[in-house]
Amino acid sequence: MSTLTTTNPATGEPIETYPLMSKQEATAKLEAAHAAFLEWRLLSHADRAPYLTKIAQKLRDNADDLAALMTQETGKLLKDGKQEVEICAAIFDYTAKTGPDALADEERTHGQNGARGVVSYQPLGVIYSIQPWNFPLYQPVRVLAANLMTGNGCVLKHASICTGTGLRLRELCIEAGLPEDLFQVILIDHDISDNLIAHPLVRGVTLTGSDGAGRHVGAVAAKALKKTVLELGSNDAYLVLEDADIETAVKFSVMGRLYNNGETCVAAKRFIVADKVYDAFVSTFVDQMKAITMGDPTDENSQLGPLSSKDQFDTVKGQVDDSVAKGAKALCGGTAPDRTGAYYPATVLVDVAPGMPAYDDEIFGPVAAVIRAKDDQDAMRIANDSRYGLGGGIFCKDEDRALKLARDHFDTGMIRINSFGAADPNMPFGGVKDSGYGREHGGFGMKEFVNVKAIFLP
CATH class of the missing domain: 3.40.605.10 (Aldehyde Dehydrogenase; Chain A, domain 1)
Known part of the structure; x- marks a missing residue:
């Protein structure tokens, strides 16, 4: 049997x-x-x-x-x-x-x-x-x-x-x-x-x-x-536009990437940042990702537990290694600790480009791909440059403008504005494209x- x-x-x-x-x-x-x-x-x-x-x-x-x-x-x-x-x-x-x-x-x-x-x-x-x-x-x-x-x-x-x-x-x-x-x-x-x-x-x-x-x-x-x-699956894009509040953007970006150990279909995965605020966002984002406590998931002080299995660990490690080999740079994480269990650290990749798993595919783990955009219009273009279309997000102080972008231009089933969340019983859940x-x-x-x-x- x-x-x-x-x-x-x-x-x-x-x-x-x-x-x-x-x-x-x-x-x-x-x-x-x-x-x-x-x-x-x-x-x-x-x-x-x-x-x-x-x-x-x-x-x-x-x-x-x-x-x-x-x-x-x-x-x-x-x-x-x-x-x-x-x-x-x-x-x-x-x-x-x-x-x-x-x-x-x-x-x-x-x-x-x-x-x-x-x-x-x-x-x-x-x-x-x-x-x-x-x-x-x-x-x-x-x-x-x-x-x-x-x-x-x-x-x-x-x-x-x-x-x-x-x-x-x-x-x-x-x-x-x-x-x-x-x-x-x-x-x-x-x-x-x-x-x-x-x-x-x-x-x-x-x-x-x-x-x-x-x-x-x-x-x-x-x-x-x-x-x-x-x-x-999805490779959800979160846009950090030129007028974004950086503190708010970083807070929800960290939450959105690490929720459920990063193993969430509607997790924030690609962070598309307008050039004007790129340096400010990346600096603060990396600092907060570095400070994450990884450990025993039953310990209330742990902020990041292990991946779900050895197979999942191998998949995530392979995707990061492949992206780095093709030119991405890890500003934190990117190397698994020498310890028992399927633990993979909070990781931030920059210089992410088409042809890399971090750009094209879904990384189901605590790995953030940061992509620089020339301006807000370019950020929206890059967000939709994906075979996926489940969720996404917009950080922008002008909520009416963000609503218009979400409604008229974001090619996904769900969009969060200046926030992050997974599901709500009163709102539809689902996507388009792949x-x-x-x-x-x-x-x-x-x-x-x-x-x-x-x-x-x-």
């Missing part, structure tokens, strides 16, 4: 070993979820809402243990894990509160005589959710909450390194009263996953991951005529996997 073993990236020590499921076992979980869906779909939205509220409370009641488990499996700072649990609870609460109105039937008219029409948002069935390791609780929760409210069932294939968190989430949902088979967690390899996507009982597929993974899953799903939502398609949060996620049914009355 094949197995997988989770490992603590801070110590290199194994945590737990789990058996992988066969195709037959995984299919049985899918069939059980579908059977549960057939009953769940008959509940009204208002009747589903209390289940979500109870799950939110279960998450809060177990916040310390959940945060500790996520830190153990992925190396995220313990305080970040506690914040993640609260975000997840807030998502369930938000979905329970807003779902019944967002998904209510709509009255329309049709025909020359204005006859009555009804638009109804009906559930589809079981949604297959493929999720990554960087936010072990949040990634599956944002899919689960929306689809439970819609009336769908859910089968989760979580990243192997955070298997324990995925299984614990299911346990807590059941403890909160959710029907036992409605939400399943399966431990399978990629080949079985592809087979599952094609199964007739899977009615939609959602994936968060790399653009490479998105291309593969999107293609497999398209061949089976399954709708997908793909939230993929960052994928579809939206979650803000009520949009609840309508991604529905049958928008038109009913014509005479």
